[in-house]
Amino acid sequence: MRIVNTLLITVLILGFTNIAFGAQNEETAKSWQEQATSTREAVMNVYGELEKMGDKDNPMAKELITDAVAQLGEGDKYLKQGDEAMAAQEWEKANFGYNMAWQYYVKAATAGLNAKSILAGQ
Amino acid sequence: MFTKKVLGFSSLIVILIAGIFIVSCQNDTSTGEKKTENNVDVSTAEQNGNLSASAEQIATDRNLSPKDVEAALKTYIPSGKYDEYIMFSSGGHSGQVFVIGVPSMRLLKVIAAFTPEPWQGFGYGSEESARLLKDGDMESGKKLRWADTHHPALTETDGDYDGQYLFINDKANARVAVIDLRDFETKQMIKTPNIISDHGSTFVTPNSEYVIQASQYATPLPFEEYATMDEYQEKFRGVMALHKFDREKGRIVEEGSFQIELPPYWQDLCDAGKKVSEGWIFCNSINTELATGGIEQGKPPFEAGVSQRDMDYMHVIDLKKAAEVAKQPGKTNEISGVKVIPLETAISEGLLYFIPEPKSPHGVDVAPGGEYLVVSGKLDTHATIYSFEKIQKAIKDKNYEGNDVYGVPILSYNDVVAAQLEIGLGPLHTQFDNEGNAYTSVFIESTLAKWKLGPPYNTGEEAWTLTEKIPVQYNIGHTVCAEGDTVSPDGKYCVALNKWSIDRFTPVGPLLPQNFQLIDVSGDKMQVLYDMPIGIGEPHYVQMIKADKLKPFSVYPEVGYNPGTMSVDPDAAKAGQEKIVRSDGKVEVWMTAIRSHFNPEHISVNEGDEVVLHITNVERARDATHGFAIEGYNVNLSLEPGEANTVKFKADQPGVFPFYCSEFCSALHLEMMGYLLVEPENK
Numbered sequence: 001m002r003i004v005n006t007l008l009i010t011v012l013i014l015g016f017t018n019i020a021f022g023a024q025n026e027e028t029a030k031s032w033q034e035q036a037t038s039t040r041e042a043v044m045n046v047y048g049e050l051e052k053m054g055d056k057d058n059p060m061a062k063e064l065i066t067d068a069v070a071q072l073g074e075g076d077k078y079l080k081q082g083d084e085a086m087a088a089q090e091w092e093k094a095n096f097g098y099n100m101a102w103q104y105y106v107k108a109a110t111a112g113l114n115a116k117s118i119l120a121g122q
Numbered sequence: 123m124f125t126k127k128v129l130g131f132s133s134l135i136v137i138l139i140a141g142i143f144i145v146s147c148q149n150d151t152s153t154g155e156k157k158t159e160n161n162v163d164v165s166t167a168e169q170n171g172n173l174s175a176s177a178e179q180i181a182t183d184r185n186l187s188p189k190d191v192e193a194a195l196k197t198y199i200p201s202g203k204y205d206e207y208i209m210f211s212s213g214g215h216s217g218q219v220f221v222i223g224v225p226s227m228r229l230l231k232v233i234a235a236f237t238p239e240p241w242q243g244f245g246y247g248s249e250e251s252a253r254l255l256k257d258g259d260m261e262s263g264k265k266l267r268w269a270d271t272h273h274p275a276l277t278e279t280d281g282d283y284d285g286q287y288l289f290i291n292d293k294a295n296a297r298v299a300v301i302d303l304r305d306f307e308t309k310q311m312i313k314t315p316n317i318i319s320d321h322g323s324t325f326v327t328p329n330s331e332y333v334i335q336a337s338q339y340a341t342p343l344p345f346e347e348y349a350t351m352d353e354y355q356e357k358f359r360g361v362m363a364l365h366k367f368d369r370e371k372g373r374i375v376e377e378g379s380f381q382i383e384l385p386p387y388w389q390d391l392c393d394a395g396k397k398v399s400e401g402w403i404f405c406n407s408i409n410t411e412l413a414t415g416g417i418e419q420g421k422p423p424f425e426a427g428v429s430q431r432d433m434d435y436m437h438v439i440d441l442k443k444a445a446e447v448a449k450q451p452g453k454t455n456e457i458s459g460v461k462v463i464p465l466e467t468a469i470s471e472g473l474l475y476f477i478p479e480p481k482s483p484h485g486v487d488v489a490p491g492g493e494y495l496v497v498s499g500k501l502d503t504h505a506t507i508y509s510f511e512k513i514q515k516a517i518k519d520k521n522y523e524g525n526d527v528y529g530v531p532i533l534s535y536n537d538v539v540a541a542q543l544e545i546g547l548g549p550l551h552t553q554f555d556n557e558g559n560a561y562t563s564v565f566i567e568s569t570l571a572k573w574k575l576g577p578p579y580n581t582g583e584e585a586w587t588l589t590e591k592i593p594v595q596y597n598i599g600h601t602v603c604a605e606g607d608t609v610s611p612d613g614k615y616c617v618a619l620n621k622w623s624i625d626r627f628t629p630v631g632p633l634l635p636q637n638f639q640l641i642d643v644s645g646d647k648m649q650v651l652y653d654m655p656i657g658i659g660e661p662h663y664v665q666m667i668k669a670d671k672l673k674p675f676s677v678y679p680e681v682g683y684n685p686g687t688m689s690v691d692p693d694a695a696k697a698g699q700e701k702i703v704r705s706d707g708k709v710e711v712w713m714t715a716i717r718s719h720f721n722p723e724h725i726s727v728n729e730g731d732e733v734v735l736h737i738t739n740v741e742r743a744r745d746a747t748h749g750f751a752i753e754g755y756n757v758n759l760s761l762e763p764g765e766a767n768t769v770k771f772k773a774d775q776p777g778v779f780p781f782y783c784s785e786f787c788s789a790l791h792l793e794m795m796g797y798l799l800v801e802p803e804n805k
Contacts, residue, residue, distance in 0.1 A: 110548075
C-alpha cells in the first residue's frame with residue numbers, strides 16, 4: 001500500500017507541476033487528461049491491493065469498497081466525456097471532464113484507503 | 123495482520139508501575155500527596171497502593187493489548203483529579219463551544235454561544251440571553267437560531283494564551299461571539315455587517331487588539347445588495363473585518379474596528395503574524411478562478427471550477443498600516459455603518475499583497491517565532507513554507523511578478539518560498555511543538571505527519587524533513603497540539619479532529635459522531651491514546667490551553683451578580699426584601715432562590731399582564747445552582763450561586779402553572795416549587 005500512496009502522490013504532483021495557471025487550451029486539457037488517467041491507474045492499484053487483502057467479510061470495508069467503486073464509475077463517466085471533448089478539440093469541455101474525473105478518482109482513493117485501513121486493523 | 127498481544131503483560135505492567143511509582147515518590151510530600159493549584163493528579167504510590175494482580179486479569183479478560191493498557195494509563199484521571207489541559211472546541215452545527223479535558227478527553231461543558239440552550243437558560247426567558255440573541259439577529263430583524271461554529275480563538279498576551287476570553291465565529295451567518303472565561307458565558311454576539319458567511323474567523327493578534335474575521339463565499343458588498351452571477355467579477359467582493367477588542371470592557375467595540383474590501387476570491391483561513399511578523403495578517407484564498415458554478419446550466423460545478431488553477435493567492439495584509447489608513451479622513455467608505463477601506467485604496471496604500479500558494483489551500487499557520495508561514499494545498503501534496511523575511515524583502519524591493527485582475531501586486535513565488543516539503547495526500551492544517559517540530563493533518567490518507575522546521579529550530583540535514591506519520595481514523599480535518607499555535611507551544615499532546623468515524627464506535631444510526639483522537643507526541647514515536655466521539659455537531663478547530671491558566675469563578679463574587687454586566691445588578695432581589703409590586707397591567711416580582719424554596723411561592727396575575735421576575739440565587743456554596751422553570755410558558759433559567767437574572771413575559775395563558783427548580787439542588791429539590799396563577803380575563 002505504501003507503493004500505492006507513493007504513486008498517488010506522484011500523480012497529484014504531476015498535476016500540480018504541469019497544469020498552466022488557469023488557461024483553457026490543448027496543453028491544459030492534455031495535462032488534466034494525464035492527471036485523470038494516472039490517478040485512475042493509481043486507484044486501480046489500490047483496488048489491486050484490496051483484492052489481495054480480500055474484504056475479510058468486514059461489512060464496513062465492503063461498504064467503503066462499494067462506495068469507492070461508485071466513485072470510480074462516476075469518474076469514468078467524466079473521463080469519457082473528457083475524451084470525447086478532446087477528440088472534438090473542445091478544450092474547455094475536455095478540461096472540465098478530466099477535472100471532474102480526477103475529483104471522483106480522488107474520492108475513490110479516499111474510500112479505498114479507508115477500507116484498507118480497516119482491513120489492516122482487523 | 124494486527125494481533126492483540128495479551129501475553130507479556132507482566133513485564134509491561136511492572137515497568138509501568140515502576141514508572142508511576144518513581145514519579146510518585148519524586149512528588150511525595152510530608153502529607154503523602156502533592157496537588158497543584160488546579161488539583162492536577164500527582165498522587166503517591168502509597169495512596170494508589172500496589173497494582174493488584176487482578177489488573178492483569180482484567181486486561182486479559184478484556185483482550186487489551188499492552189499498548190491499550192499503556193494508553194489507558196496515560197489518559198486515566200482518577201475521580202477528583204483534574205486534567206492538565208483544556209480544549210475549547212468549536213461545536214459545528216450545534217452553534218456552541220465544547221470544553222474538553224486532556225488527557226482524559228472528558229466533556230466538561232457545552233458553552234451556549236449562538237444557539238438557545240436550556241441547561242444554561244440561554245434563550246429560554248432570561249432577558250440577558252434574549253438581548254444577546256437579538257444582537258446576533260439579522261439587521262432586518264430576522265431571527266437566527268443556529269450557527270456553524272468553526273474556529274475558537276483564546277485571547278493572547280504577547281502571543282501566548284492568557285485564559286481570559288474566547289472568541290468563536292459562526293460561519294453560516296458571519297457572526298462573532300465573545301465568551302468570558304471567568305464564568306464561561308457568552309457576553310457579546312455580533313452580526314458582522316456587510317458579510318454573510320465567514321470561514322477565516324476567529325483569529326487574534328498577539329495581544330488580542332483585533333479579532334480577525336474574513337468572509338468566505340463572496341457576495342456583493344454589502345451582501346444585501348442584489349447582483350446576478352454574471353456580475354460576479356464586477357460586483358462581488360470579499361471582506362476582511364478587523365474587530366477592535368477592548369479587553370477592559372471585555373467587548374468588541376465599534377471605535378477602531380474597520381473592514382478591508384478584497385477581491386471576490388473565497389478568503390479562507392487566516393493567522394496573525396507573531397514576534398518578527400507581528401503586525402501582519404496572512405490569509406488563504408481559493409476560487410481565484412472566479413468560478414461561478416451553475417451545474418444545472420451545464421456549467422462546471424464549483425468543485426471543478428474552483429480547482430482549475432495550480433495556484434491561489436495567499437493574502438498578505440499590513441495590519442498596522444491598515445489601522446492607520448482606516449483612521450484617515452477620506453480613505454474609507456462607510457458601508458452599513460462600518461468603515462471600509464476600498465480595494466483600490468488597499469492597493470495604493472500598500473496594505474495588500476498576494477503570494478501564489480498551491481492549489482486550494484486550507485491552512486496558513488505561523489511558526490512560533492513568526493519567521494515562517496506554513497501553507498498546505500488540499501489538492502497538492504506539500505506543505506509550502508514561506509519566509510516572512512523574504513516576503514518583507516520582496517515587498518520592499520517591489521519585486522512583483524505581476525498583478526491580479528484587480529491590480530493587487532503578486533509577489534514572486536520563488537522569491538518568498540523557504541522550503542517545500544512533501545507531506546502526503548491532502549495536507550491541511552499545521553500545529554507546532556516545543557522542539558521545532560510541526561504536525562500537519564493529512565486528510566485523504568488519514569494521517570498526522572510530523573516534520574522538522576528549518577533554522578533556527580533545526581539545522582543541517584534535519585531541517586525540513588518529514589520524520590513520522592501516524593494513521594488516524596479517519597479523514598482528519600484540523601489538528602490541535604498543546605498551545606500549538608502560540609509563540610510557546612508545549613508539545614505533549616496533539617488531537618486529530620477526524621471528520622469520519624466509520625467503524626470506531628457502536629453504531630448509532632446513519633448519522634455518525636466525529637472522532638477526536640488524542641495522540642501522545644512526547645516520545646520518539648507518536649501514539650494514539652484515545653478515541654472521543656463527538657455526537658453533538660461537527661467541530662472544526664480547537665485550541666488547547668494549559669488548565670492552570672484559566673481562573674474561573676467558583677461562585678459569582680457577590681450576591682446579585684448580573685453575568686451580562688459582570689457587576690451587581692441594581693434590580694437584583696435581596697434576601698429578606700422579596701416583594702410583589704402590581705401596577706396597571708404589570709406585575710413585578712423580586713424573588714430569591716435558596717435550598718429548597720423560592721420566595722415568593724405564589725404569584726397571582728391577570729391574563730394579559732406583563733410579568734417581570736427578578737430572581738437571585740442567594741447561595742454562596744459552590745455548585746449550588748438553581749433552575750427556574752415555568753411550565754407551559756417556555757421559561758427556564760439557570761441561576762448559578764450569586765447570579766441575578768430577569769425574566770419578562772406576557773401572561774397570555776390563563777390557568778395554574780407550577781414553577782420549579784430544574785436543577786437537582788437538594789434532598790427537597792422536588793419541593794422547591796411555586797405557582798403562577800393566571801386569572802382569566804373574562805372571569
